Amino acid sequence: MTEKTIVDLVRESHKDSTSTSPQEGSKRPGGASLQGQAERMSENIPVDKGVEEALEKLLQNVRNKMAWSEVKLPSQGLLYPNNETSIRIRPFTFEDERLLKSQASQDNPETILESLLRNCTEGIDVTTLTPHDKVYVLFCLRGISYGDNYPISHDCVNCKVTSNLDMSIKSLETTPLKREDMVFTLPDSLMEAEIKLPRGQDEHLWNTPESLMANMHMFVYRVGEIMDKTIIEAFIHKTTVRDIDTLRTRIFTPEYGMENHFFYNCKGCNHKNKVDIALNESFFTAS
Ligand SMILES: [Zn+2]
Numbered sequence: 001m002t003e004k005t006i007v008d009l010v011r012e013s014h015k016d017s018t019s020t021s022p023q024e025g026s027k028r029p030g031g032a033s034l035q036g037q038a039e040r041m042s043e044n045i046p047v048d049k050g051v052e053e054a055l056e057k058l059l060q061n062v063r064n065k066m067a068w069s070e071v072k073l074p075s076q077g078l079l080y081p082n083n084e085t086s087i088r089i090r091p092f093t094f095e096d097e098r099l100l101k102s103q104a105s106q107d108n109p110e111t112i113l114e115s116l117l118r119n120c121t122e123g124i125d126v127t128t129l130t131p132h133d134k135v136y137v138l139f140c141l142r143g144i145s146y147g148d149n150y151p152i153s154h155d156c157v158n159c160k161v162t163s164n165l166d167m168s169i170k171s172l173e174t175t176p177l178k179r180e181d182m183v184f185t186l187p188d189s190l191m192e193a194e195i196k197l198p199r200g201q202d203e204h205l206w207n208t209p210e211s212l213m214a215n216m217h218m219f220v221y222r223v224g225e226i227m228d229k230t231i232i233e234a235f236i237h238k239t240t241v242r243d244i245d246t247l248r249t250r251i252f253t254p255e256y257g258m259e260n261h262f263f264y265n266c267k268g269c270n271h272k273n274k275v276d277i278a279l280n281e282s283f284f285t286a287s
Contacts, residue, residue, distance in 0.1 A: 066091060068122065071140050073133045074257040075177045079197055080124060087129075087137060088122040091145040092284075096120065100284065113138065113279075114200075127201045132257030134200055136174065138279065139258060143169040146286040154264070154275050161268035167277065177256040184250065186223075188240040194222040195251050206252055216244075219251045 068088045077085035096119055100112055117126040117134070120141055129137065142150065150167045183194045196219050198206060206212040206219075217233040226232060236244065261276050 066093070069144065071137060074136050074174050075130055075133050075197075078177050078179065078182065079130055079133075080128065084124050087124050087133075089137065089141055089144065090120055090122075092116070092120060092141065097284065117141075128199050130197050130199055131203075132177075132254070135260075135279075136258045138283075139169050139172070142283055146284075150277075151282045152275060152277070152280065154273060156266040156268060156271055156273055158271035158273075159266060159269040161266060163264065163266060163273075165264055165275070167262065172259045172262075172277070174258050175256045177254070181250065181254055181256060184246070186239070186243040186246055188243050189223075189235075191224040192222075193220060193247065195219055195247065196221050197251065197254055212248070212252065216247060216251065220247065 068090045070086050071089055072086050073084070077083040096116060099119070100116060114126060117129075117137065121137065126134070139150075148169050150169055152165045152167055153162055154165060155162050177197075182197070183192065185192050198219060204211070205215040217229055217236050220232050220236070221227065223232055223235055226235070236247070259277065261274055263272055263274055265272055
């Protein structure tokens with residue numbers, strides 16, 4: 001007869017109690033009642049405690065590495081309803097990796113990253129994060145999970161020689177968002193404009209040049225004293241391209257957050273190359 005665990009016994013006992021003939025289930029081949037068997041097995045619990053203690057010992061150095069830590073957001077709390085300036089993060093676990101790999105075949109990368117963020121952060125709903133904050137948090141997560149070095153390989157634009165570069169996530173500079181980035185004077189109308197910055201969930205509103213122009217007024221909170229969306233939309237249609245260009249740059253490519261590129265000199269020809277920092281295939285591997 002194979003050994004039964006307490007869990008198995010509980011399951012069988014549940015099955016028995018719901019079966020149409022409860023009498024049959026109360027006796028097992030070998031004579032012992034379920035009750036008696038479970039009682040005898042519960043005497044073995046000190047052994048399980050030993051297992052727990054042993055595991056605890058093996059994981060003693062992992063505990064604080066798996067702890068939640070706080071990360072200051074580049075947006076500085078200027079963009080969120082409760083002025084949250086930071087988010088709590090914890091490293092990826094085996095379970096997170098497993099989830100990612102099982103989802104990788106079916107979902108789009110954005111959905112996968114979002115569910116990963118949801119698991120590993122606390123304090124702010126990840127769908128409301130600005131794209132800049134989101135990228136920053138992802139790189140922080142990678143840093144605490146796999147280490148600070150982020151391998152990037154790049155082909156020289158001049159001589160095509162491949163360089164394997166090791167970027168340090170900590171060394172990347174982060175520019176905090178300032179109030180002046182969101183309230184400024186337009187160059188031609190000389191009106192003061194106040195803008196809102198897009199969130200991850202807004203991407204469909206501006207991911208093509210047409211939708212960007214059609215929806216720009218939704219990200220303009222105020223022009224002069226006017227907050228009426230219809231008037232603001234009409235203003236956008238009638239003002240100069242220089243005003244529009246200022247609004248477009250400030251709203252859709254704001255200059256805050258983590259550095260998004262770096263330079264290196266090619267070993268082959270000494271050409272200075274610019275490399276964009278993006279999530280690459282090394283993102284979920286140890287460096
Ligand atoms: Zn080169």
